[in-house]
Amino acid sequence: MKIIRSVAEAYQFRQSKSIVGLVPTMGAIHAGHLSLIRQAKHDCDIVIVTIFANPMQFSNSEDFASYPNSIDQDLDLLKKEEVDIVFCPSVSEIYPDGFTTSVVVEKFSDLFEGKSRPGHFKGVTTIVTKLLNMFLASKVYFGQKDFQQTFLIKKINVDLNINSEIIILPTIREFDGLPASSRNILLSNNERISAGVLYTALERIKYLTTFDSNSIYKEVKNCIAKEKLVELDYVKIVDPNTFCELLEVNGDTIILIAIKVGDVRLIDNLFIKKVNNRIEIDYRFERYC
Ligand code: AMP
Numbered sequence: 001m002k003i004i005r006s007v008a009e010a011y012q013f014r015q016s017k018s019i020v021g022l023v024p025t026m027g028a029i030h031a032g033h034l035s036l037i038r039q040a041k042h043d044c045d046i047v048i049v050t051i052f053a054n055p056m057q058f059s060n061s062e063d064f065a066s067y068p069n070s071i072d073q074d075l076d077l078l079k080k081e082e083v084d085i086v087f088c089p090s091v092s093e094i095y096p097d098g099f100t101t102s103v104v105v106e107k108f109s110d111l112f113e114g115k116s117r118p119g120h121f122k123g124v125t126t127i128v129t130k131l132l133n134m135f136l137a138s139k140v141y142f143g144q145k146d147f148q149q150t151f152l153i154k155k156i157n158v159d160l161n162i163n164s165e166i167i168i169l170p171t172i173r174e175f176d177g178l179p180a181s182s183r184n185i186l187l188s189n190n191e192r193i194s195a196g197v198l199y200t201a202l203e204r205i206k207y208l209t210t211f212d213s214n215s216i217y218k219e220v221k222n223c224i225a226k227e228k229l230v231e232l233d234y235v236k237i238v239d240p241n242t243f244c245e246l247l248e249v250n251g252d253t254i255i256l257i258a259i260k261v262g263d264v265r266l267i268d269n270l271f272i273k274k275v276n277n278r279i280e281i282d283y284r285f286e287r288y289c
Helices: 007-015 031-043 071-080 120-135 144-159 182-186 189-195 197-207 213-225
Strands: 002-004 020-025 046-051 085-087 139-143 165-169 230-238 253-261 264-275 278-281
Touching: 007 085, 007 120, 020 031, 020 120, 031 046, 031 139, 031 165, 046 071, 120 144, 139 144, 144 165, 144 253, 144 264, 182 264, 189 197, 189 253, 189 264, 197 213, 197 230, 197 253, 197 264, 197 278, 213 230, 213 253
Parallel strands: 002 085, 020 046, 020 139, 046 085, 139 165
Antiparallel strands: 230 253, 253 264, 264 278
């Protein structure tokens, strides 16, 4: 496994005749990242994992400084997975003096997660555009857990003619359904137990017999309200094609949710579908996944 740190070294893969797979991460490697890496290993000749905690996607009020950093452990894990290249640039390598350009996906960056985290997606789409351009990889892997992020990345890939294949893989969950996340280790024991409600609240939707958004909101909100350590930020029922909010579940639907547990912000989502007058959860629609 080779570790590279400079943009100049990244450029060498642009001319590669092999199938290059790219897995962008912010480090603190967990089971969710590993599932992307294993799929990339299966699909590609050369697998490149990037580790870069991107300051541009954190606001002043968010604690970039406390974002988990476990680089030595990460490198051990990646070596075991037989990753070919790890790109770990410094902040000044990515944003040298004089850097002034950013990439914004108009209309969709300020919705939902973007509304709660102003400027967040501008940071995400800027760094992902830079990484996509640097490597020009054939295939690039992302997790469904960050569904709005995947929607925006697919937009930049098309709108800016990057033309990589963007592959979205299912959310990997811990024992109680909570999505694996680098942030989970920041939770205290009691907070971690309470955080399980993120998935159980979504799961409850399958017992509903009415399919309007109000019934869904009410069910999820009531479930979250029982956990004193958890604060609901938003729950949204959305058409995954248009990113418009829906009044009822009919066709393709995704439910997006964000909570705060102490200082830790957690997100999740589920595809849902109406089947035989019931809601089926975690339905995977072919064209999104
Ligand atoms: P991050 O390091 O949090 O920026 O995540 C890097 C990539 O891993 C992103 O594409 C995430 O969507 C993906 N990812 C994070 N958590 C999970 C998970 N629990 N399951 C699958 N993919 C994930």
